[in-house]
Amino acid sequence: MKKLINQLIKFGIVGGIAFVIDYGLLYICTEWFGIYYFISAIISFSVSVIFNYIASILWVFDVDKNKSKTTNFIVFIALSIVGLGINQIIMWYGVEILHIYYMIVKLVATVIVMIFNFITRKIFLE
Template sequence: MVQILAKKIPPRLPLGTLISFLQVGIIASLVDLGLLYVFTEYFGIWYLLSAAASYICGMIVSYTLNKRFTFHNVNKQYIWQFFLFAIVSTSGLIVNISVMFFAVTFFSIYYLYAKVISMCITFFWNYSFQSRITFQV
């Protein structure tokens, strides 16, 4: 039984992959934070709706850069792969929005600070699942 389970657990990913994922994450996060600010402050959109829209934009940047630079993935099934990426990212979005809501509503944290906190929490979640499900490293 233990041997069967051991075969199902993927091997550890190289540190370089984690560092590349972090670098791509920083770029995508800057897109996310920048658009969150613009949507909320300049267009007057409610911060949680802005957060969802900006997260989706950051997700597209993240997919594109991770596919090419982090995982050097050559899979040509872009639509299916992006669908998997979006599924994992949507679970991260739920965590992200929840953390923001609780931080702003119950702890009176400024929404951009709450976003940074939520990004830190979702980073490892996304890395774990994107590397093993979407890009199958």
């Protein structure tokens, strides 16, 4: 149980940093560079995934040493693509259908994707 709590704390720290990267880049790309929010969300999410991968593999999860680094990377990226899909569906629905400000919708999307990420990475990477 202590191991799981430590892992959740580390996941939270990594996730918090990844969130700052994701949220910050979303805002910068959209507001400063005039990129459509939906495209900005893909860019920001992708950059945060790269950080998250490196930090998760090195610090958060006890990665299965029997799997190759390539296999772990492919699994991580596949799960991240699903997470991106969830993120984009929530962003589209919240902004286009519910007419909520994109930065608020991003907060909801982040929480849902973070839960998805922890559960699936725990299952498939350890």
